[in-house]
Amino acid sequence: MNDVFGPATLGPLALSSRVIKAATYEGMSPHGVASAELVQLHERLARGGVGLTTVAYCAVDPRGRTFPHQLLLDERSMPVLSELTRRVHDAGGKASLQLGHAGFFSKMRGPDGRGPRGPSFAFNAYGVSAGLPFARAMDDADIDGVIEAFGRAADKAVQIGFDAVEVHLGHGYLLSQFLSPATNRRNDRWGGDAERRRALPLAVLARVRRAVGRDHAVLAKTNLADGFAGGLELDEAVEIARVIEASGDVDLLVPSGGFTSKTPFFLLRGGLPLTKMAAAQSDVIARVSMRALGGIIIDRYDFEEAFFRPLALRLRGALHMPLALLGGLVSRREMVRAREDGFDFVVLGRALLADPDLVVRMRAGTLERSRCDACNECVAEMDLGGVRCVLDGPRPSTRST
Numbered sequence: 001m002n003d004v005f006g007p008a009t010l011g012p013l014a015l016s017s018r019v020i021k022a023a024t025y026e027g028m029s030p031h032g033v034a035s036a037e038l039v040q041l042h043e044r045l046a047r048g049g050v051g052l053t054t055v056a057y058c059a060v061d062p063r064g065r066t067f068p069h070q071l072l073l074d075e076r077s078m079p080v081l082s083e084l085t086r087r088v089h090d091a092g093g094k095a096s097l098q099l100g101h102a103g104f105f106s107k108m109r110g111p112d113g114r115g116p117r118g119p120s121f122a123f124n125a126y127g128v129s130a131g132l133p134f135a136r137a138m139d140d141a142d143i144d145g146v147i148e149a150f151g152r153a154a155d156k157a158v159q160i161g162f163d164a165v166e167v168h169l170g171h172g173y174l175l176s177q178f179l180s181p182a183t184n185r186r187n188d189r190w191g192g193d194a195e196r197r198r199a200l201p202l203a204v205l206a207r208v209r210r211a212v213g214r215d216h217a218v219l220a221k222t223n224l225a226d227g228f229a230g231g232l233e234l235d236e237a238v239e240i241a242r243v244i245e246a247s248g249d250v251d252l253l254v255p256s257g258g259f260t261s262k263t264p265f266f267l268l269r270g271g272l273p274l275t276k277m278a279a280a281q282s283d284v285i286a287r288v289s290m291r292a293l294g295g296i297i298i299d300r301y302d303f304e305e306a307f308f309r310p311l312a313l314r315l316r317g318a319l320h321m322p323l324a325l326l327g328g329l330v331s332r333r334e335m336v337r338a339r340e341d342g343f344d345f346v347v348l349g350r351a352l353l354a355d356p357d358l359v360v361r362m363r364a365g366t367l368e369r370s371r372c373d374a375c376n377e378c379v380a381e382m383d384l385g386g387v388r389c390v391l392d393g394p395r396p397s398t399r400s401t
């Protein structure tokens with residue numbers, strides 16, 4: 001099936017292609033405020049033919065950030081994001097906003113001075129350098145606040161022109177922490193068994209759907225596996241996907257994997273640019289510990305094209321709802337194979353950072369494979385002045401965030 005680069009329907013949306021730009025944190029919202037560079041990046045992706053471009057990690061609440069420069073939907077960002085959606089539309093694309101909450105994986109205090117909270121009491125290695133080594137368990141009021149925060153953010157997103165929102169249920173952020181047996185050790189209606197562990201993520205999806213209505217699309221990014229012993233495994237991931245399908249609240253499931261606090265490279269595979277990642281840390285303790293311990297505590301995974309395909313095929317076999325394939329898609333061959341396998345959309349991160357016009361060129365038959373070699377230096381670059389592909393050569397000018 002070779003319709004990857006042609007028009008497609010996603011829920012209520014008509015897209016120009018089946019290629020979706022994955023959320024890749026841009027590092028273009030200093031102190032949470034969307035910048036002109038963020039607008040340009042997504043406009044360029046839309047010009048390059050992606051059907052839907054995803055603005056990465058927008059925290060639904062100030063305490064939902066892992067660090068201070070993650071996007072917030074406040075009155076300073078909203079006009080810029082509105083301009084972003086206009087420019088993406090003018091370029092023939094559609095725009096999605098990824099909504100997330102960090103839970104315990106954070107070095108931020110909330111506006112009231114309180115430290116991060118998650119499903120259960122947790123050691124927060126990421127917060128050590130910020131003096132926040134432990135996170136407490138959320139109480140019922142915190143949890144109600146999270147559901148409302150997702151709903152409010154989704155409402156604002158569509159008010160300012162986004163066509164879709166993507167709810168982040170993966171990668172070890174709050175909703176993934178609730179789903180994971182390793183981090184959710186509650187024994188109340190939000191945890192205790194698999195059904196109760198998924199209660200909050202499902203409540204959030206229902207609230208988000210209520211906020212955006214049926215004229216906008218809802219995507220859910222989920223984990224196929226957390227990637228460590230004791231974490232979420234594929235069998236339960238399939239069960240979660242079935243329940244999401246039955247809820248009718250989601251138009252497209254985007255399966256990924258990995259847990260940022262434990263297995264950050266499970267979701268990327270390929271190079272581990274530790275020296276550069278250490279240099280990008282904002283404080284000395286984090287810099288030194290990343291340099292000294294990074295190679296020991298961060299597992300390395302070899303890159304393979306379409307690395308989530310074997311797990312995602314299990315999901316495809318279990319579901320009828322629209323499903324995307326994500327993870328290591330760099331060649332036309334693998335994208336076409338994804339369609340043949342029955343995936344409805346392909347979602348690309350690094351290949352589109354390397355080649356923002358990949359769709360236009362593959363459609364024209366002038367590109368077979370992205371030049372991305374999974375060096376993962378883009379991961380360090382995002383904190384060094386904005387995400388970019390290092391194959392473009394040295395950064396033209398330095399910018400501080």
Ligand SMILES: Cc1cc2nc3c(=O)[nH]c(=O)nc-3n(C[C@H](O)[C@H](O)[C@H](O)COP(=O)(O)O)c2cc1C
Pocket residue numbers: 022023024025026056057098168171221256267268326327328329347348349350351378379382387
């Ligand atoms: C620089 C960079 C930043 C990322 N930031 C996010 C993010 O904010 N939210 C998210 O869900 N995934 C994030 N990811 C993961 C990607 O969305 C995607 O799941 C991963 O890169 C695998 O897809 P790929 O092989 O096509 O790059 C990021 C990846 C990269 C390379």
